Amino acid sequence: MIRSAVYNACRMAIRHIKVFSFYPWRAADRHPTGVRWRLYMLALLVLPWLASCDGRAWNNPYPASQDKANILYSAFSGRPKHLDPVRSYSSDEYLFIGQIYEPPLQYHYLKRPYRLEPLTADGMPRVVYLDSKGRVTTRDKAAFTRYIIRIRKGIRYQPHPALAVDEKGRPRYLGLNEAHLKRIRTLADFKYQGTRELVAADYVYQIKRIAHPRLQSPIYSLMADYIVGLRDYARRLRQIDRKLVANKGREAWLDLTRYPLRGVKLIDRYTYAILIKGRYPQFLYWLAMPFFAPVPPEAERFYMQPGMKERNLTLDWYPIGTGAYMLTVNDPNRRMVLERNPNYHEDRYPRHGMPGDRERGLLRDAGKRIPFIDKAVYSLEKETIPYWNKFLQGYYDASGISSDNFDQAIQFTTTGDVRLTDDMRRKGIRLVTAVQATTIYMGFNMKDPVVGGYGERARKLRQAISIAVDYEEYISIFANGRGVAAQSPIPPGIFGHRQGRAGINPVVYRWVNGRPRRRSIAEAKRLLAEAGYPGGRDARTGKPLLIHLDVRGGGPGDKAYWDWLRKQFRKIDLELVIRNTDYNRFREKMRKGNAQLFVWGWNADYPDPENFLFLLYGPNGKVDHGGENVANYANPEYDRLFERMKAMPNGPARQRIIDRMLAILRHDAPWLFGFHPRSFTLFHRWYHNVSPNLMAHNTLKYRRIDPLSRAQARQAWNRPVLWPVWLLLGLFVISLIPAIVVWRRRETRPMKEVD
């Protein structure tokens, strides 16, 4: 009430000041100059205060119409390179396309370990094993595996001009030319939008696009090893495309519907089958990635019309999907906006989760129709400082924590646990942590004559270094405790990872008082001496042993890290030489095997141990085969076990093989198993249903926002503080006095004195 009275008084005052003060040519008739200027001054003083009378924060970056809207606010730091599901392969891009495109499968939002479930499919794919002659056989004898996927009926695409048809059912926007596109700048400029039902042929079309000669799908090489006929198909398409480009130009549409792919069959309107070489159970995980989401051929044909590319109207920038959201504003230079897809199919929030989820409020919306949020606005925010400050002001709904802000947000208790600072808790901010499915490791190049090889000498040297480099200390100093020291390549949460005593790396740790303790430096030195380097010197030549670590383009901030690394090696009397090169040269060294030690990382594609253990599989060696085994490790027993483990279902038998594989790795020590980062994310009190799911890309549809609570908080946290302005003005006025005095004195002095 008081506020509204003040507001009315403000409005009255504005009216008066408008009449008497802001129109001097009118006011001059009624007021003498002195009075007029006093009114000006009054206006100047009162204006800022008046502007705040409507109660809206001045620093609110969003339009007033959005104040109480059901919108999620977030940011992106770099513009996405691709939004085409066949090309996109980075988390920055999945942030958007994960909400738009729908592959047949998805990860259950709440259940752990991660579990696949149908998304557009009407059940999990039916798996049929075939022998080399195409006859149905058992799993063990399979030469091929066929995945038969049946999709749900009635799923419709988002509104899109490519699907707009006229009264006769003909596409409205076909045969366009420059004249038609004269006033078209974005997709929203097309008057008509249309939709149609999702059919299995759209999935088949997208799989064919993996081999498209102009698209360069990052998974083409990998999939060509599995999908029957994909490599030949790509070769054939290249020839066809060459002729097409020669006849009709570079922008001509290559109609893949005309060219069948042997390994992918359309069975009926809603069913398709994919034929895989051998057994590759991990293929199911790929079916939960946007690479296998549907693309309607009409869309590609629409975008390939003349004049479209010049306007950046391409499938790579304007996705078309059946997902919960659609991209309505695509300005990667400034803002991306996802809005609820009006044609989104029936989808419900999970009814069941993990023990404790109900207590955490994660099942409050169980069974309700999703999505909850109407719109998600992502603004370009390149720097962490503005992002963090806007989060604290309530203008972003969630935030990570950078090292600069860590102390402001997090404190450690006496028991070493983390908790939010009082400031954060007062604001109602919540902390959610999760160990990421990522492994950061220090690799030894197994082809290096000093640290590489499989003899005792090199192995013990690697083991000694593994003990000396204290990653617990690294996590504490450089990662603010946000990480878990790794015991193997497999991170927690992935099948094959063992907790407790059974899970430690016995070469580097002992189990003491219920927790792992790093072996002593004395033990490391003993191993070093056994390796033939007592006191860090080569026993044969007497020369000190120099170890070279190759790093990529570090900045001034990395100096402390490098000093720390040198200190770790010095603990066992070894000298570490750090060779810093730019990123390209670093990659080249890796490809050619010219590095000795290096730091590398791997982020899981899917939650299966195969996705980590293949990083040490011999036929994946970087130098010899161009694969992801950067250490160039090759152990015949490990490789044999990997081939067995790869196609096995999770269970005790698979765990036994993994245990054996890890034992081999720990013994050979081709990696110094660095750490698994732990993500810390802060959420405001109005942000609900937050369960960290590191595998799913379509999590936005489960999230819920309480916009009223947010509006109140923003208002309370962002009241303008004006007294410093008045103080500055006052100081300025005071500083004018001596200037005026000097000026008057100068103007009245005789000319001689002036010079």
Added chain:
Amino acid sequence: MFAYIIRRVLYAVPILIGVNVLTFALFFVVNSPDDMARMHLGTKHVKQEAIDKWKQARGYDKPLFYNPGARGLEKFTDTIFFDKSARLFAFDFGKADDGRSISYDIRQRMLPSLAIAIPVFVVGILVNITFALLLAFFRATYLDVWGVILCVILMSISSLFYIIGGQYLISKLMHLVPISGYDSGLSSVKFLILPVLIGIVSGIGSGTRWYRTIFLEEIGKDYVRTARAKGLSELAVLFRHVLRNALIPILTGAVVVIPLLFMGSLLTESFFGIPGLGSYTIDAIQNQDFAIVRAMVFLGSVLYILGLLLTDISYTIADPRIRLS
């Protein structure tokens, strides 16, 4: 003057060719087409086959400068250099490596850059000249001494500090304007206040000192003594006579940067989330997108040459005694 302008434009052609050759050579010394492909395709599961396809699709599978396998003139024209550079002279910037039209993005990003650069430039010059004239007016007094000290302090502070300090003080503590962001049309005003203010304040120190030196040099000249002898007030002498006569050095510094205002400011745009051309260039360098880098370097060179030409022309306006020939 027309002949002079034509001559200068013709001089620009070899300069631009030189700039192009240099940019091209420097870029490809550091990045090979294979590196560009790897950067673009990502780090996972990328094999040589995919890299070759990427290069072929973008014309990076040709030799850099000289194609020994081609015939006649094609030995020089069927190369990456010719393919990528020749069209620039027709201002056809082509496509970025991610497929977006570079001309379209430049047009889109030019306005936000100008929205900051023009007010900072205009208001900055006015403020700096005013302060410099006042310091010249109060020369040899404690106001002048303290003014110069203040200028030196302002000059010594890094522009990053102004940005972070300004955001902290004005946006975070006082809640007066948004910390960062950008919008189109009039809605952009609230986002521009802080970057413009910071741009002006951070330039006051060096600008004021530079102009003060120019004015002090002019004040010692005979025509100033004559003006005073006529009985003009000191303010009139400074603003009416000294300012006009000091225009040549002012124009030398100011006009040349006018065309470069298009190019934007890296730090300001980055911290304030303003989608201008400064951040566009830096992003391209980070992403090893040669198409954008060469377009921006070319555009920068053209604008710089234009700025020098405009400076010469402005001399003739500021001082009628100067003739361009």
